[in-house]
Amino acid sequence: MKSFQEVELHPLSPEKPPYGAPCNGCGICCAAAPCPVAFVFLFQFRGKCRALLWQGDRYVCGMVVSPDRYVKLIPRRWRESGGRFFASRIASGAGCDSYAEIDNGAGRGGA
DSSP, X not given: OOOOOBOOOOTTOOOOOOTTSOOOOOOHHHHHOOOHHHXXXXXXXXXXXXXXXXXXXXXXXXXXXXXXHHOTTSOGGGHHHHHHHHHHXXXXXXXXXOOOOOOXXXXXXXX
């Protein structure tokens, strides 16, 4: 039995790529549930990740692009190295890791 979850995304967000394909910034994974980085550093255990940012024409991880904005103990001068650390923890660049199936009949945003 499949469970359904409705998530809200930016209307211009790209379509979710197939599992394993390069990430395109669709935001489905982070809108559906917070990742382990959010558990440990943001103390967020459910719901849309509060570090999910719309930037330009795609979603990005706020913990990667500006971790000092979310974790006050990280000095701004460590933004780049902190971002690299968090990118490695979320397997950034490893491909889509969301098994979510989109119900096109319900329109964009269902996961």
